Amino acid sequence: MSKRPKVYGYAASTYTRMALVGAEKKGLDYDFQPVASWDGYDKDPEYIGLHPFLKVPVLEHDKVRLTETIAILVYIDRAFEGPHLTPSDPLALAKMWEIISSTISYAWPYWVPVLATNRLFNPMADDAVDENLISSRLPEMCGAAELIGNYLTARSGGFDLADIVVARSLKYATETPEWHDIAKAAPRLAEWWESTKTRPTIAKHMPDTDWQQRTEDYASRKSNP
Ligand SMILES: N[C@@H](CCC(=O)N[C@@H](CS)C(=O)NCC(=O)O)C(=O)O
Numbered sequence: 001m002s003k004r005p006k007v008y009g010y011a012a013s014t015y016t017r018m019a020l021v022g023a024e025k026k027g028l029d030y031d032f033q034p035v036a037s038w039d040g041y042d043k044d045p046e047y048i049g050l051h052p053f054l055k056v057p058v059l060e061h062d063k064v065r066l067t068e069t070i071a072i073l074v075y076i077d078r079a080f081e082g083p084h085l086t087p088s089d090p091l092a093l094a095k096m097w098e099i100i101s102s103t104i105s106y107a108w109p110y111w112v113p114v115l116a117t118n119r120l121f122n123p124m125a126d127d128a129v130d131e132n133l134i135s136s137r138l139p140e141m142c143g144a145a146e147l148i149g150n151y152l153t154a155r156s157g158g159f160d161l162a163d164i165v166v167a168r169s170l171k172y173a174t175e176t177p178e179w180h181d182i183a184k185a186a187p188r189l190a191e192w193w194e195s196t197k198t199r200p201t202i203a204k205h206m207p208d209t210d211w212q213q214r215t216e217d218y219a220s221r222k223s224n225p
Contacts, residue, residue: 005080096160111144120209152188
């Protein structure tokens with residue numbers, strides 16, 4: 001394994017992007033190895049054995065191989081020199097985990113698999129859009145957004161892993177028409193997003209969201225596999 005940290009993943013993956021922002025924020029000299037097409041549909045057979053559940057990201061560093069984004073982020077924070085990505089104050093640390101756990105449990109499943117998949121990824125692949133699922137789950141999307149916005153803006157410390165996890169989980173939702181309703185229900189989250197999305201390390205690892213271009217790339221890959 002490489003002495004240089006190496007992150008395996010693919011471009012559209014929100015979890016991969018969290019690991020990359022962490023590596024970037026820490027100032028790491030690292031490599032990125034794509035293991036699937038942009039959208040993750042076409043897996044590279046060479047990397048099938050990398051993760052027990054065929055997921056990304058995976059981090060390799062020297063003799064260490066890690067799966068699970070949060071474990072990877074904690075390792076990046078503690079194993080290397082650089083700015084701290086986790087607070088030392090016990091309450092601030094607990095609050096950081098509260099935000100991360102709430103985002104992964106109550107927000108990400110609606111913002112990404114329900115909203116982004118139907119609004120952004122399915123049209124790209126010419127798959128059906130489940131309008132009923134989107135509208136019936138809008139209250140959960142808004143409720144989670146309000147909760148997380150309140151948590152984020154009530155913190156006393158600065159940027160930490162919670163900002164990385166929320167920013168990467170939210171990005172696709174902000175590209176959908178439903179963001180208007182979500183932002184209205186969660187003004188604190190919307191305000192936090194406006195100031196966070198332009199932070200250099202966050203902005204550097206935004207997934208490419210030129211949807212027309214992505215759709216054309218997808219179609220051309222399908223016709224010339
Ligand atoms: N619990 C995992 C979840 C990772 C995950 O779901 N990754 C998605 C991409 S965002 C993935 O690998 N999907 C590929 C697939 O399911 O085929 C983690 O925290 O790293």
